[in-house]
Amino acid sequence: MAGRVAGNPFKGRDVISITDFTRGDLELLFIEADNIESRAKSKPLEGKVVALAFFEPSTRTRLSFETAVKRLGGSTLLISGEEAISVAKGENLADTITMLDSYADAIVIRHRYEGAALYAAEVAEKPVINGGDGRQHHPTQAMLDLYTVYRLFGSVDGLTYGVLGDLRYGRAASSFILGLTLFKPRHIYLVSPPQLRARREVLEVLEELGIPYTEVEKLQDVLGELDVLYVTRIQKERIPDPREYESLKGSYRVTLDLLESSAKETLKVLHPLPRVDEIDFSVDNSKYQAYFLQARLGVKVRMALLSLVMGG
Numbered sequence: 499m500a501g502r503v504a505g506n507p508f509k510g511r512d513v514i515s516i517t518d519f520t521r522g523d524l525e526l527l528f529i530e531a532d533n534i535e536s537r538a539k540s541k542p543l544e545g546k547v548v549a550l551a552f553f554e555p556s557t558r559t560r561l562s563f564e565t566a567v568k569r570l571g572g573s574t575l576l577i578s579g580e581e582a583i584s585v586a587k588g589e590n591l592a593d594t595i596t597m598l599d600s601y602a603d604a605i606v607i608r609h610r611y612e613g614a615a616l617y618a619a620e621v622a623e624k625p626v627i628n629g630g631d632g633r634q635h636h637p638t639q640a641m642l643d644l645y646t647v648y649r650l651f652g653s654v655d656g657l658t659y660g661v662l663g664d665l666r667y668g669r670a671a672s673s674f675i676l677g678l679t680l681f682k683p684r685h686i687y688l689v690s691p692p693q694l695r696a697r698r699e700v701l702e703v704l705e706e707l708g709i710p711y712t713e714v715e716k717l718q719d720v721l722g723e724l725d726v727l728y729v730t731r732i733q734k735e736r737i738p739d740p741r742e743y744e745s746l747k748g749s750y751r752v753t754l755d756l757l758e759s760s761a762k763e764t765l766k767v768l769h770p771l772p773r774v775d776e777i778d779f780s781v782d783n784s785k786y787q788a789y790f791l792q793a794r795l796g797v798k799v800r801m802a803l804l805s806l807v808m809g810g
């Protein structure tokens with residue numbers, strides 16, 4: 499497991515959960531992200547190799563990490579699915595990670611099992627970055643989500659947030675809520691169908707830290723109060739019973755009409771993507787839409803993170 503070095507709190511470190519970090523750590527990351535284009539000119543990852551071990555599908559996380567490594571002067575090794583590697587012949591995760599640890603200088607892993615990234619970090623000596631483990635954590639998504647809010651509003655503090663959708667199985671939503679606990683949100687509304695409420699362990703963190711929150715079922719009841727609306731899709735692939743997914747499908751939908759009739763003029767809509775049908779395309783060209791900016795900023799934030807974890 500990679501440890502912590504004084505001075506730069508990210509240097510050589512594993513990135514498993516957003517709650518492993520402090521507000522100060524994230525503020526340092528934001529400053530690094532603000533300045534990363536000029537820092538990239540010195541190619542801080544030159545000669546370094548990053549293994550991208552994606553055992554689950556990904557567009558943004560994998561490709562933005564790959565872009566980030568290349569813009570910093572490094573190179574990548576890619577695992578995309580289990581079919582093309584010796585896992586298909588029965589090799590276990592520990593042996594696969596041990597191999598990657600000997601070939602690369604850092605490992606980014608996405609896996610369907612909760613705890614897989616932590617396990618990989620225990621096996622590997624090089625830094626391990628969690629690119630999403632089951633329904634549990636997606637720390638770099640939370641970092642870029644919080645950075646997007648900071649870029650849009652100048653601060654993460656003092657805002658009223660709505661987190662809408664699948665708060666039970668969605669790792670991006672849980673990580674965003676946990677990330678907000680490092681700051682001072684005015685209020686967090688957790689908006690979901692009853693079957694998809696936030697998990698107990700997430701609510702316990704909010705309660706322990708005295709973060710004001712309310713669970714509600716209907717977006718319309720709170721939309722007018724929100725500064726940020728964070729929307730997530732229903733995680734079809736993680737719902738055990740397909741009949742449950744069918745009963746929940748389409749149960750919430752953000753449209754331009756709804757936003758124009760009830761939201762603040764300054765509301766910003768975020769979404770970790772991919773989207774299915776929970777945000778109508780009519781929102782895409784409106785002043786509310788911030789999810790494409792959010793995805794774009796993912797490259798800067800992942801460049802900043804890699805530069806801090808692996809750079810000089």
Ligand code: CP
Nearest residue numbers: 556557558559770771
């Ligand atoms: N937000 C996110 O994790 O997207 P991908 O699944 O495309 O990586």
